[in-house]
Amino acid sequence: MGPASNRRKVDRLTRASALAVLAAVILAATGCKTFSDHTRETRTALDANNVEQALSASNKALGVKRASEVPEPLGDDDALLLLDRAIVLQVLQDYELSSRDFQVADKALEILDFSRSTAQEIARYMFSDSVGPYKARPHEKLMLNTMNMLNYLARQNLEGARVEARRFSIMRKYLLDDEKADPQAVGLAGAAGSYFAGYTFEKSSAPDSALRYYDEVLQATSAPSLADPIAALMATSGYRTPRLQSAAASAEPTASSPDGAADVLIVIGYGRVPALVAKRVPIGLALTVASVFLSAAAVQQANRLAAQGLVTWVNYPELVPTRAEYPAPLVTIDGKAHPSQVIANVDAVVQKSWAEARGRVMAAAVTRMLTRAAVGAGVGVAAGKASGRGGVGVLASMITQASMAAADKPDTRSWATLPARIAIVRTRLPPGKHAIEVTVLGRQHVLETTVEAGQWVLIDVAQLSTL
Numbered sequence: 001m002g003p004a005s006n007r008r009k010v011d012r013l014t015r016a017s018a019l020a021v022l023a024a025v026i027l028a029a030t031g032c033k034t035f036s037d038h039t040r041e042t043r044t045a046l047d048a049n050n051v052e053q054a055l056s057a058s059n060k061a062l063g064v065k066r067a068s069e070v071p072e073p074l075g076d077d078d079a080l081l082l083l084d085r086a087i088v089l090q091v092l093q094d095y096e097l098s099s100r101d102f103q104v105a106d107k108a109l110e111i112l113d114f115s116r117s118t119a120q121e122i123a124r125y126m127f128s129d130s131v132g133p134y135k136a137r138p139h140e141k142l143m144l145n146t147m148n149m150l151n152y153l154a155r156q157n158l159e160g161a162r163v164e165a166r167r168f169s170i171m172r173k174y175l176l177d178d179e180k181a182d183p184q185a186v187g188l189a190g191a192a193g194s195y196f197a198g199y200t201f202e203k204s205s206a207p208d209s210a211l212r213y214y215d216e217v218l219q220a221t222s223a224p225s226l227a228d229p230i231a232a233l234m235a236t237s238g239y240r241t242p243r244l245q246s247a248a249a250s251a252e253p254t255a256s257s258p259d260g261a262a263d264v265l266i267v268i269g270y271g272r273v274p275a276l277v278a279k280r281v282p283i284g285l286a287l288t289v290a291s292v293f294l295s296a297a298a299v300q301q302a303n304r305l306a307a308q309g310l311v312t313w314v315n316y317p318e319l320v321p322t323r324a325e326y327p328a329p330l331v332t333i334d335g336k337a338h339p340s341q342v343i344a345n346v347d348a349v350v351q352k353s354w355a356e357a358r359g360r361v362m363a364a365a366v367t368r369m370l371t372r373a374a375v376g377a378g379v380g381v382a383a384g385k386a387s388g389r390g391g392v393g394v395l396a397s398m399i400t401q402a403s404m405a406a407a408d409k410p411d412t413r414s415w416a417t418l419p420a421r422i423a424i425v426r427t428r429l430p431p432g433k434h435a436i437e438v439t440v441l442g443r444q445h446v447l448e449t450t451v452e453a454g455q456w457v458l459i460d461v462a463q464l465s466t467l
Contacts, residue, residue: 034278034317035077036412042084043275043416046464049443051091058085067097070104076133079108080413083144087417091462095151099160102148106167109136109144138181139189139349140415141171146193146344147418150267153196153458158204165197165213172216182356185349187220192344192422195223199265202229203456207237211244217343218243225341225426227251260453261428264333268340269462270440271326271420273350274319276412283369286314286362293363301370314365317410319354322347322420323466329440331425340423347420365410419464431455441465 038061045054055067062071062081067089071078086101136144145168152160172190175181198213211233217223230244231251283306291299306312326347331338429451436447440463451457 034409034412035080036275036277036414036416039081039084039275039416042088043272043466046088046091046272046417047467049463049465051088054088055085055092058088067094070101074104074108077413079105080134080136080415082108083140083415084417087147087464090147090151090460091464093154093460095154099148099151102144102151106144106148109134109141134413137353137414138175138186139346139353140418142168142175142186142190142193143346143415143418145171146190146196149193149196149200150458150460153200153265154460156456156458158200161196161200162204165193165200168193168197182352185352187216188345189349191217191220194220195226195343195424198226199458202233207233208239211237211239214247215241215244218247221343223247223341223343224250225424229426261430262451262453262455262457264427264429264434264449264451264457264459266331266340266425266436266438266459266461268329268331268423268425268438268440269419269421269460269464270329270423271323271347272464272466273347273414273416273418273420274322274466275416276317276354276410276414277320278410278412279316279318280313281316281362283312283314283366286316286366289359290362290366293359294366298367298370302366305370314362314369315410316362316365317412319351322351326421326441329423329438329461331439332437333425333427333429334434338425338427340425342421342423344422345420346418346422350414350418361411417464419462420466441467 039057041057042054042061045051045057058081059065059067059069062069062078062085064071067085070082074082082101082105086098086105089095089098089101145164149161149164149168152158152164168190172186172193175186176183194213194216198210198217200210201207201213202210204210211230214223214226214230214233217226227247227250231248234240234244234248283302287294287299287302294302328342329340331340431451431453433448433450436449436459438445438447438461440461443463443465445461445463447459447461449457449459
């Protein structure tokens, strides 16, 4: 057997070895968990209505034993994990610890927004969008203060609620001043926050501030429950807008309200926004989605690699399928039905936001794929020249590309324990004991509350299942 035959044999063996190594690398990559893999247990427990198990899973994801503990120091994803746990604690009506988690996460996210290093940006470009600290999406920032306001109002802590209301206002204004922001999306995402902020200042005897917040609600959605409160506030305030005046005109006569009635606000969070999960999509589909965000040269290069069979799949995050609809909660008080009204469709905001970002995220995934191919080819050429054997170059190139692909974890980070909908029932009740039943997503919540004359009470009900 001549030298040429020996070289061909060596090259064949080298390619076989490359395929074996490549298979091993890909196998190892399948065990590399994404963020949504780490939070799946929490979401699964919420679907099963096992909130205690959801809390245990949240603690596990944070690396702590008890809900009273917070990781020190916080890791890149811990702020987001704290938001998940804060919602679980809120469902369990542990409002104090829930507020603590919201506050720690809020401060951390403020810092992380400006903390990306050059090395992390390079790693994001080369390997994965999940490299580096998480940057919260606009609706998540608004919902953070919204949900924490709910914690304070449930405890009748108006001072804490006012602080959160002001933080909410600052964030809302910041987002509206951003030329890239969608005012309609900000309005929809912030409607519940504006409602709770208005309620906070109404009960704080600050009618001007309350009316300004209620006007924000009316900009985003109709709110029949606000007609009577707005009319009462306008009697002591000079603040006016056409929306407020129109709402006040539909108010019922005050004589219809029981003497010494208490103001009762029932807040119902139900369903859950869709989580992001890791997907592998064919390169052809990826280019269809991403081509508008890629240069013509990049598209040509990707098509060439696909034609050669060197690249067939792209790692990519995608929203899980969501429910087609969420039936409105059924609420009875002392046996009488009270219609509920949705003041926040968070699910719609999340899906709209992702639809707008999807092409850019896919383009980033394709760009990383092309970068890996270029680096792998360069390594292969260098290795082939150094050894004088083409098979070694192939091996080096394939191992390099496979190793970089293994590190490419789709960025599935998102705040996926948020309720898909927030609905309210607001009414006035005479002093005394009242039986409340809330039926939502097939589950009945039976509550009892005792109110005093002139008192205000917020009752929080949550059913965070997607099933």
